[in-house]
Amino acid sequence: MAELPEDFKCPISLELMNDPVILATGQTYNRSSIQRWLDAGHRSCPKTKQELKDTKLIPNYALRSLIHQWAQANGVELKKPSDLKTQLHNAANNSEKEALKQLKAIVDSLLRRLSSSGLQMRRDAIKDVRVLAKESKDTRTCIAEQGAIAHILPLLSCRDAQIEENAVVALLNLSVDDENKVGLVAEGAVDAVVHALKTGSADTRASAAVTITSLAMVDVNKATIGSRSDAISALIKLLAEGNPRGKKEATTALYSLCIYVDNRSRAVSQGLVSILLSLLSCEGGDTAERVLALLDLLATSAEGRMAAGAG
Structure with missing residues (x-):
């Protein structure tokens, strides 16, 4: 088995993270470890020692995806996260589970279409992502968790005005939820949005500015x-x-x-x-x-x- 990358280790437990989350200081920890730290009454960042004005934990979807890829490639079995979201999913009835399954299938289909060589198919797909990202918090969470950001960011510099505009607005819609804002920046959204701000059409540049505001x-x-x-x-x-x-x-x-x-x-x-x-x-x-x-x-x-x- 390959050596465990340092970035995949929780700074508190020094173990492989299965549910990495970002603290207000920008540091990433495994959810269970940092939650125990906070539950013990600490109100500082364990790594930087900065005082915490906000103890909200934001999922680090980009790092989670990389850890899952590494674990799969090296035959490592990850523990299932035990956060509130997982508990709610476990308690959900069959119809809700089926709805989530269908939503994931829709997002996966859209991601495949975004990777298509056909221009019109990519135009239609990113437009659909833009619409879906506006639907609800659940759809935005699903889009982010399925790794859509990595597919969307390159579209902001694809030199097709229609795709670039819809891609910027899709990011804007995804950024509505606070837990996505830091995650988007962590995945490199700033560079992509700034590129669109500098080179896009008039509408794209304005939408890029709104995205930065968000x-x-x-x-x-x-x-x-x-x-x-x-x-x-x-x-x-x-x-x-x-x-x-x-x-x-x-x-x-x-x-x-x-x-x-x-x-x-x-x-x-x-x-x-x-x-x-x-x-x-x-x-x-x-x-x-x-x-x-x-x-x-x-x-x-x-x-x-x-x-x-x-x-």
């Missing part, structure tokens, strides 16, 4: 997205040259990111304040209100006040 609702994601070298610059470019919808969504996304202090200096250093000041003279209504709100937020930093004074 992902940034989780605090740990604000830092992750902002640290991406061209995420903020791509939003600023959309704000400067986009259509009315693009400008509005770019302003909202930038506001969401700049709630995190470090992102304010990044945005100011890339010329955001001067662009916002220029927009005040030509934009009205909702967009103007968003521009003013963002300027007020940036003015809470010394860099922002200096840039506003210079402008």
Whole structure:
């Protein structure tokens, strides 16, 4: 048997994780181990020692998939997770089990169609994923757990405007649930969304900005997205040259990111304040209100006040 990869070990038990979850600090633990830690009254991250303001546990679907692949390839039998979701499934009646089975079959069929060489088949499949992801929390969970994210992300740079737009909105729909937001970022969604933000059609770029706003609702994601070298610059470019919808969504996304202090200096250093000041003279209504709100937020930093004074 191959040596167990370090990333597959729980930092607490040092054993192979069967149900990896992400803590608010961005660290991954096995659910049973970190839950025992929290149940014992601890309110800090075991690895980083950071105080926890939120003890919510978010499934790390990407890592879980990699662990399952490794276990299967090396003949390792994984223990079945004993989280609440599994318990509820075990207690479900036959009709509910059958409904879940059918949903998984639908998602699997869509993933096969997404991998098709036929352009129209891929267009229809990603449109169906977009619709399905809007249905309910259960369908979104199933889509994520079946490994759909890995199939969707490459579509954001496939150079087909119709597929790219539907792929971005599919990610947006999946990001509605908080437990998916960190998982999407962990699977590489930021790079894919930023690429669409820079190269997509007008509609795709605006939808990409909305997706960033949704992902940034989780605090740990604000830092992750902002640290991406061209995420903020791509939003600023959309704000400067986009259509009315693009400008509005770019302003909202930038506001969401700049709630995190470090992102304010990044945005100011890339010329955001001067662009916002220029927009005040030509934009009205909702967009103007968003521009003013963002300027007020940036003015809470010394860099922002200096840039506003210079402008």
